[in-house]
Amino acid sequence: MESLVIEGNHTLRGRVRVSGSKNVSLPLIAASLLTDEPVIIEDVPCLLDVCIMKEIVSEIGMGVGTEKHNLYLDASTVNRFTASHSLINQIRASILLLGPLLARFGRAKISAPGGCSIGSRPLDLHWKGLAAMGVKFTQRNGWVEARSNRLIGNHIYLDCPSVGATENIMMAATLAKGETIIENAALEPEVVELSGFLTAMGASISGAGTSIIRIKGVSSLKGARYRVIPDRIEAGTYMIVAAMVGGGVIIENVVLDHLKPLTAKLEEAGVQVVESKPGEVTVTPASFLQAVDIETMPYPGFPTDLQPPFSSLMTQAHGLGTIRETVFENRFRHVEGLTRMGADIRLNGQSLSITGNSNLWGNRVQATDLRGGAALVLAALAAEGKTEILEAHHLDRGYEDLELKINNLGGNVYRKRSRQEDYAQASASYA
Numbered sequence: 001m002e003s004l005v006i007e008g009n010h011t012l013r014g015r016v017r018v019s020g021s022k023n024v025s026l027p028l029i030a031a032s033l034l035t036d037e038p039v040i041i042e043d044v045p046c047l048l049d050v051c052i053m054k055e056i057v058s059e060i061g062m063g064v065g066t067e068k069h070n071l072y073l074d075a076s077t078v079n080r081f082t083a084s085h086s087l088i089n090q091i092r093a094s095i096l097l098l099g100p101l102l103a104r105f106g107r108a109k110i111s112a113p114g115g116c117s118i119g120s121r122p123l124d125l126h127w128k129g130l131a132a133m134g135v136k137f138t139q140r141n142g143w144v145e146a147r148s149n150r151l152i153g154n155h156i157y158l159d160c161p162s163v164g165a166t167e168n169i170m171m172a173a174t175l176a177k178g179e180t181i182i183e184n185a186a187l188e189p190e191v192v193e194l195s196g197f198l199t200a201m202g203a204s205i206s207g208a209g210t211s212i213i214r215i216k217g218v219s220s221l222k223g224a225r226y227r228v229i230p231d232r233i234e235a236g237t238y239m240i241v242a243a244m245v246g247g248g249v250i251i252e253n254v255v256l257d258h259l260k261p262l263t264a265k266l267e268e269a270g271v272q273v274v275e276s277k278p279g280e281v282t283v284t285p286a287s288f289l290q291a292v293d294i295e296t297m298p299y300p301g302f303p304t305d306l307q308p309p310f311s312s313l314m315t316q317a318h319g320l321g322t323i324r325e326t327v328f329e330n331r332f333r334h335v336e337g338l339t340r341m342g343a344d345i346r347l348n349g350q351s352l353s354i355t356g357n358s359n360l361w362g363n364r365v366q367a368t369d370l371r372g373g374a375a376l377v378l379a380a381l382a383a384e385g386k387t388e389i390l391e392a393h394h395l396d397r398g399y400e401d402l403e404l405k406i407n408n409l410g411g412n413v414y415r416k417r418s419r420q421e422d423y424a425q426a427s428a429s430y431a
């Protein structure tokens, strides 16, 4: 396994450009299965999760071409309706194969998806929504086989505004017979972008970005060319980096409208956030960083994906900050690492109390998930001395060119391979 070694206490300055959104790119790759015409997706980030999603769709027969950040996809050659468990169980987004495969071919076979271990992450709303459209499921040896002669539109109420379930049902409904209404749909920008992409393919969708989405089924969808929007979570992470260890960092390629809850909380804490020009944000640290309270909520509330990085910032604030996590039930796994670095954090159920003004020191810590890993990177940047973050692959899932971007801002981050890997590579070269 690889680790990241970070030398802390550098003031970061300069410009950093946000990559395309991981959580837009993944559903768009799945949605490309809905047509047998070529699809081009631009500004797709080079991330582990995207690579795995590309492997999954190419394993079922989709033509996949990559040229820098552009993806060229051709689903006219799809000839399988499932992929290897070893791929499916690495990412959460593999569940998004269901809707498109059922809509196009009437069948799909899927095993348990993977993704960050931040809670139980049930799939009941995916099953409920697709079953309401006429899908029959059979379970066998850990696999779920889904079949439908013809998807029929229906009125589906989601118990909670699940992003993935909204996306899966929306994709299935594009080729269903009649109209589908998704009530209590997720409002996230990623859902809006998926709707935009499907509409470009000829789907008939209205209401994306509101809690009621209407989809009128059509007979077929055509190819499309679509540009992925900037990753709001990567952008937010670098805004927090700038607030924590910056000396005037400019973040490029940002849709600030998608980050209102974070901006509001940073400004409440005394940080200055200015859109210096469209799509460009200058973040100036507070002269006196004030502790604030946050509670994560579905969009447009404070995003759960920025909760771990924000908790690192609160270790440097003056006063007591509280963080309440309401979306996922196990999203405090980064607290152990922060504590090992000197943070004073009390965990009580779904809430954290963070006594700020902590002097953090470098240590050997372990990343447990993508955004928890980001929290450890932030703490390491503020800490005295060197920090080694084990299991760096978690970060590669959602932050493109992390070392490069931080080092270009004046940081000192490098990747270290484990001794076992060096030995294995050395012995292989003598074989």
Ligand code: EPZ
Pocket (backbone or CB within 6 Å): 022, 023, 026, 092, 093, 116, 119, 120, 121, 122, 123, 124, 125, 126, 127, 160, 161, 162, 163, 164, 165, 186, 188, 190, 233, 304, 305, 327, 328, 329, 370, 371, 398
């Ligand atoms: C998406 O996950 C994102 N992942 C997550 O980002 C993000 O944290 C999450 O949405 C919430 O915004 C991708 O888009 C690939 P959900 P998803 O279904 O779709 C419950 C990251 O770091 N639920 O909206 O899995 C669930 O338990 C990742 O980039 C059900 O109860 O999230 C959770 O409490 C992490 N039944 C809540 O809904 C279901 O069938 C939100 O889950 C589905 C979900």
